[in-house]
Amino acid sequence: MIIHLVPGICKFRSQVLGFRSYCTDKVFVDIGQPTPASHPQLLKDGEITPGISSEEYILRRKKLLELLPDKSLAIIAAAPVKMMTDVVPYTFRQDADYSYITGCQQAGGVAVLGHDCGLCMFMPEADPYDVTWQGPTAGVDAALDAFKADKAYPLSKLHEILPDMISGSSKLFHNIQTATPAYMKLEAFQKQASCNNVRDISVYTHQLRWIKSPAELKLMKESASIACQGLLLTMMHSKTYPFEGMLAAKIEYECKMRGAQRMGFNPVVGGGNNASIIHYSRNDQKIKHGDLVLMDIGCELHGYVSDLTRTWPPCGSFSSAQEELYELILETSKQCIELCKPGTSIRQIHNHSVDMLQKGLKDIGILRGVGSSSYHKLNPTSIGHYLGMDVHDCSTISYDRPLKPGVTLAQDISRNP
Structure with a gap:
């Protein structure tokens, strides 16, 4: 509610009440992240x-x-805040498993899931100083009302409540990526660990996250569409501004202007020889006339990321040698996309790409033989990887597992030589 106190008669919106006027906008509670009440343009x-x-x-x-064994307990902590300097934090990004289960996009919480307790969330308590500088955050009420937890307590109560929950469990699973001393130092947890009863929860969460729901697929398509539109505009921009850094800035601008919250990873913009550096990140060179530029980029939309790679000549035309190589990679890409269907594995798709490229590179004259060692010196990467809430999503799922409907992957064929 906004209240203005001014001398005389004040007009504010549609109400005039002498010396006081009141905002009649609908009041909502700020929980530190968008809700349907605070951001109706984002959430239904x-x-x-x-x-x-x-x-x-x-x-x-x-x-x-349903996947967890009987009498087991899952403990999933939120991602920690990482600091760039002693007072400046990096932009926060939530851990994918914590986000997948709770929907909470804020640091500091611990979620516990069990057959008896359901979802129990331990939430950090707001510090007045932090609220002044950084704004409100979600607490116990938000855990129950917004995130639909079955139970919720202040984080300060964790050491009183969680030990009994752990002691009543035969096996513990936790997210080792975000494990925190807040629960790992508890005597009950250490006792379970000493009995070899503690496992990584990702073996189950990755299995669930591997197959996307229709709602998730919709978000991923929108994320990919944003990245594609941004990359097309960046390509057109490259002839006038053939600088790696400027192209990196352009793609980030275009993605965020279309609704992306952040880039999925630091854009790879490699001109000339820099394109052969797999995770090139300096992006500080001018692209020479006649050289190709490779861009490996992706953006994140509401927790779901895209990942695509394209290579082109900013000068506007391929040389004959560049065109020959480009056509080989394009044809390989098309065939690999055709193989992306239920029953096929990433490994099989990768092996097919290797066979095609080895033969094609030999025909062009780049490779003298078809031995795997010489080819892998040119291209040590895989054809692709699973894609979802993380760029390299569901890392515990084997590339030999047959694909199923709802599985999403990125094809990195343009990363080839």
Whole structure:
């Protein structure tokens, strides 16, 4: 509510009440992240995060409980805040498993999932100093009302409540990527660990996240569309501004202007020989006339990332040698896309790409033989990887597993020589 006190008669909106006027806008509670009440342009009623309903989050928790052994407990901590300097934090990004189960996009919490307790969230308590400088954050009320937790307590109560939950469990699973001393130092946790009863939860969460729901696929398509549109505009920009740094800035601008919250990773913009550096990140060179530029980019939209790579000549035309190589990679890419269907594995798709490129590079004259060692010196990368809430998503899932409907992957064929 906004209240203005001014001398005389003050007009504010449609109400005039002598010396006082009041804002009649609908009042909502700020929980530190968008809600349908605070951001109706982003979320529909019933959604916890944009595009994902509370029913879907509850179903995720149910499916995870079905995978967990009887009398087991899952502990998933939020991602920590990482500092760039002693007072300047890096932009926060939530851990994918914590986000997948809770929908909470804020640091400091610990989620516990069990057959008896359901979802229990331990939430950090707001510090007045932090609220002044950084704004409100989600607490116990938000955990129950916004995130639909079954139980919620202040984080300060974790050492009183969690030990009994752990002691009543036969096996513990936790997210080793975000493990925190807040629960790992508890005597009950250490006792379970000493008995070899503690495992990594990702073996189950990755299995769930591997197959995307229709709502997730919609977000991923939108993320890919944003990245594609941004990259097309960046290509057109490259002839006038053939600088790696400027192209990196252009793609980030175009993605964010179309709704992306951040880039999925630091853009790789490699001109000439820099394109052969797989995770090139300096982006500080001018692209020479006649050289190709490779851009490996992706953006994140409401927790779901895209990843695409393109190579082109900023000068506007390929040389004959460049065109011959480009056509080989393009044809390989088309065939590999055709193989992306249920029953085929990433490994099989990769092996097909290796066979095609080895033969093609030999025909062109780049490779003298078809031995794998000489080819892998040119291209040590895989044809692709799983894609979702992380760029290299579901890392515990083997590339030999047959694909299923709902599985998404990035094809990195343009990263080849």
